[in-house]
Amino acid sequence: MISIQNVNKWYGDFQVLTDCSTEVKKGEVVVVCGPSGSGKSTLIKCVNALEPFQKGDIVVDGTSIADKNTNLPKLRSRVGMVFQHFELFPHLSITENLTIAQIKVLGRSKAEATEKGLALLERVGLKEHAHKHPGQLSGGQQQRVAIARALAMDPVVMLFDEPTSALDPEMVNEVLDVMVQLANEGMTMMCVTHEMGFARKVADRVIFMDAGRIVEDCPKEEFFGDINARSERAQQFLNKILQH
Amino acid sequence: MNYNWDWGVFFKSTGIGSEIYLDWFVTGLGWTIAIALTGWLIALALGSLLGVMRTVPNRWISGIATCYVEVFRNVPLLVQLFLWYFLVPDLLPEPLEMWFKQDLSPATSAFISVVVCLGLFTAARVCEQVRTGIQALPKGQLAAGYALGFRLPQIYRDVLLPQAFRIIIPPLTSEFLNIFKNSSVASLIGLMELLAQTKQTAEFSANLFEAFTLATLIYFTLNMSLMLLMRLVEKKVAVPGLISVGGK
């Protein structure tokens, strides 16, 4: 579903990504972790062409991003993305947040878009908030709406960039629950997260990044199995985040 | 000081037709409002376009807008007015020049000059407000728009500008008030707006203080009403759940 092939990216002279390669198969859940600044966000943003890269290619559901003829807006409309800071549109109601792209990008009718949006809102447990605005919801609720907004586009894959790290601790689980449910339904997911409980529960594979490189890329059982078999950087990282 | 106060002067005949002095003020106020509103429409439309241009990820487009702002903000308003009124018509193609200088009434040609001048001058200032408003938004809003499959113009129209304009209502209000004050430059090219009518009343009636007091009151009332109007607009478009600046 996603094939990342030798991706290299520079910000000026600074190389953010070095020879990153991996595959995410249909229905697979891949967790990406690593220290801050290691390039996780950059990599995941390359997958829906939010960030350009200079070398290599990424193929999403058969569409090459490096190909100059690719219609990037169309590709992005088929890739769901959930951001650390939700990025709901604060001036629009929850319903409008859920329908605007369905109507303006996919060309659905307002009635159809609303029906779809409200069904998804119900699925994330927020049906009664449809008429409100994002500023009137808690962080956890906003992130669930953001997930519903991405799902409304019928994405072939969902990308998450630290979806719970801007949340108060008591709201983390309501968001993770939605993500677990999604994973169990067979959604293809690439999640940047430090929630190792989530990774243990639903991930098929875990990728560990450091300094712009994919250092580890292995099945979950292997990753969490024998910690001493991990690279030194991964061990340091895991020790830090598994302490508490 | 030997001054004859006479607050009844406004109801006295001007000696021209059956006009009383108050009629002059009413005509002047009419011109002032016409100049300011027309100029404001130009400023708002052009300023928004330029403000967007300054934030677009294209060096040429943003460069053009930056140059515009530097030129129009840094040349004094009066210089700009004289250029528009005295110089630009001479540079027009022959038929247009003739039309401007001979077919139009002097008031109309002065009106066009001052409206263009104020519109373009204020556009530079509106541009900077719009740019500030757009840049104040979280970067993620643009990314979220792209991620949903929007193209850049759609993102500006549906995501960035509706938020940016809400943020900048207070500074836009003060630009709106400024254009009313600045409209008085029209008196320098013979357009009989409020200030010109005031001066004329002062000269004709010799009741200088009354004339300028009334003018002050009119400008003041106008400003206060506009400010209240903009407060209403701000309240009307306030987003539930967000703290609004003037909506308290």
Ligand SMILES: Nc1ncnc2c1ncn2[C@@H]1O[C@H](COP(=O)(O)OP(=O)(O)O)[C@@H](O)[C@H]1O
């Ligand atoms: N727009 C940018 N310009 C220059 N450097 C950047 C930019 N965005 C990110 N970086 C740098 O790229 C590196 C990787 O960033 P990021 O992908 O956000 O890391 P992570 O998500 O793993 O914390 C960091 O060192 C960061 O400072």
Ligand SMILES: [Mg+2]
């Ligand atoms: Mg990050």
